[in-house]
Amino acid sequence: MDTSTSSTIAAILGEPLPVELMNTVRGGRGEVRDALDGDVAVHAWLNAMAERILAESGAQTIRFPLEDARIVAGDLRALRDALRCLASEVTEDPRPPTSGTAHAQAVATINTLARIRAELVWPVDGEPTRTVTARGSQARLTVGLIARQAVDFFGGQGRHQLRACLASHCVLYFVKEHPRREWCTPKCGNRARVKRHYDRQSPAGS
Template identity: 40%
Template sequence: MTTNAPLLDEPLPVELMNTIWADRDGVHDALRDPDGTRSWLHAVSPRVDLMTPDDLDALTAADLDRLGDRLISLRDALRRLAAEAVQDPRPAAASRTRDLQAAVTVLNKAAGDTPHWSALSWTPGQAPSRHTRTSGQAASAAASAIAEESIELFSQDARRRLRACLAPGCVLYFLKDHPRREWCSAACGNRARSARHYQRHRRTDT
């Protein structure tokens, strides 16, 4: 089970933003249906200690519909906040959530939708271990955990490393992890350099 969304080893809030992606056929939504929602959650589940593949496989179609709606709402809010943080100039990347305060409200609500907390287990003679508990479905708690991580991202210095990929046709975001990094991926870097080369030669020819 694979997701259509590009996974760039970014923090989970950025990976969720990037469930809106583009190719030559236009802009796509990897969460557009229950199968897409389940596939994306399966893909990121190793990075979330609140859910397992078995938890996801146990979700009903109705569960996935509700969860998909929550993730899409959260995703659109995050893309609006990201656009504000980076002054994103890309019309194709614009979020369906237009109002900044509405995006903040959605994010804050999502973080508290399904409470989760840490618990310690310690059996005599064995090493202590940490477990995560939740008052609701594991996948729903995972969505709240992503929202909580998003609040941390936007409220701390990491926000200043957030970038919009300005390669032609791209609508993705990334965290700048190297001073020379300009694009979300090598493929976008190649496309951007090709576009620059074309424009230079076009100006020269004219």
Template identity: 40%
Template sequence: MQDPTSRAAGIALDLAVTIRHDGHGGVADDLTCPEGLTAWVRAHPGTVPDAGAYTADAGTLTAVRELRAAVRALFARAVRPAAPSPADAARLLPVTEALARLNAAAARTPTVPVLRWPDDADPVVHHRPADGQADLIALLAQAAVAFLAGPGRERLRACHAPRCVRYFLKEHPRQEWCTPSCGNRARVARHHERHRRPA
């Protein structure tokens, strides 16, 4: 079973990387319409109760996109002094606005801690909505808060391979890119740059 910290990191990163490289030198956004958000939630079982039957509306889409902008701004702060994702560099929210937006979203649904202690594992605290009603925006914001306040934040990096706009968690000391294909693109770009310069 995935621990809550890993789950929070996973969903926070997954939200951030709904802005991604489109494969043609541009940036794609997976959350441009309610159907895109519906597909994203359904692809992430456990995000909200009964995620497989979830259907987004325009208001929820707007709120999730605003939350994503705040999360990406705070991710950019977390990777300092390194540069943020190129997708964010020119349009980051001010940190105070990003924090206010994230905290307001997290407060949409008050939560209560619930202790679970399986026979074969250590006790784990889960948080559930105090009123029993889950709110997608609050759940995503609370996951981002847990990730940004947790130890995983230290491993957060922005990938700087050509055309990549992703954030990722560094898994080993020598990892520089989010995927091996990004590493290949970066090496090819450096090779071409070296051979293009006059001697």
């Protein structure tokens, strides 16, 4: 079992779950780092997202044992690469690609992994709720939930609001919910403004 830890921590921006998964790579000066590069890193990301998964799946409790994270790690990375492939196309992303996945393969991967079933839970003496189920562990449910949300996201109007953050060295995506938003985080916005100022002050061609 791979128990290596990752020095890269994924950005968690409060974006839709498919976009959060896209953002499990981080940019750097001349390199792209994978925040899901080992079983422990996958386990840590699943636990970081546990409250979101609990709320959006309708589950009563959520638990991600390390062994379950190991089992789904490959699928989670494949789903991430598929999402980034389609995100790059949708946004006409000018940045170098971080995914070697082709369009047809990306679509097939999402469809294959989007195997969850919605169920109505309605106790006689309680309020109705919606929950989703999948074969296997809650880690497997998480992969299916994100893939199903990706189907809705790319197949609906949400994809038109997806943006690539074009700040220097950034490789993240975000959903442009506010007309004035240009960057994934204020930090990237500040960095971009500093670069613009520097470029204006620098002699042309220097």
